[in-house]
Amino acid sequence: MTKLQAHRGVSYEYPENTILAYQAAVDQGYGIIELDPKYTLDGKFVMLHDKSLKRTARDENGIAPDLNIADITLEQARSYEYGSWKDEKFKGEKIPTLSDVLDFAEENPTVPLKFDNVWTKFPDDIRKAFLEEIAERKGSINVGMTCDSLESLQEAAKFVPRATLHYDGIDLFENFLKIVKETFDNREIIFWVCYDLPRLSWYKGEKASVDLCNRVRKYGKLGIWIISTREELENAVVNFKADYVETNGRIKPEWINDIEQ
DSSP states (O other): OOEEEEETTTTTTSOTTSHHHHHHHHHHTOSEEEEOEEEOTTSOEEEOSSSBSTTTOBOTTSOOOOOBGGGSOHHHHTTSBSSTTTOGGGTTOOOOBHHHHHHHHHHOTTSOEEEOGGGGGSOHHHHHHHHHHHHTOOSOOOEEEEESSHHHHHHHHHHOTTSEEEEOSSOOOHHHHHHHHHHTTTSOEEEEEEOOOGGGTTOOSOBOOHHHHHHHHTTSEEEEEOOOSHHHHHIIIIISOOSEEEESSSSOTHHHHHHHO
16 A cells, blocks of 8 residues: 655644644654754754745744854754744744654654655765664654655665665666665665656656666665645556555545545
């Protein structure tokens, strides 16, 4: 059965990259939760999609701070709330730390967290600290690491040997897929392919087609990103035979049952 990945949690209904949005994904039956790590000036890790706080953070007066997360400390970042930009009923939501989401992973082991590939662009020392904090967590955590190159796949596999490996780079040629399969033959690999939509015209890699998806599925699981309508879902499930489909929460898990029956 195809599983749905909740993009930044159930971000269609809840403030993205908050524990509230992640918990909604668990409660609603999503199969994976995607989240975006960033780092602060003092080297702490938080979940935030943008480099800037301006879009999703508000101060006590409802004003959006024009600040980059890497230029402020964790204490400063947590002085803002990250819910009211979405709806006043969510006012007061705090920015989750890496520790917070790893706690969440321990409490919800059946729904893996998938860290976006932004971690691969961190400076060397910051990247190492990020991977080590995940690897050192005691207890049962179910996480995946998204990578955009063979080198980042190797780094993730080295530091977080328990993690599922996700690849969303632009190299989906047969030779590269073979190399990845041979390199990580004992690991689950999910290859993510971009759905062909006008709003995703910025993506310069090969877009999803029956031929590409058939090629990918010879070497691992297939993920399709990012869709929002029933027609797109049916195409991804029926024609592309996707194992995973990413959505911001417009698409609900029960839709899969209707399509696959």
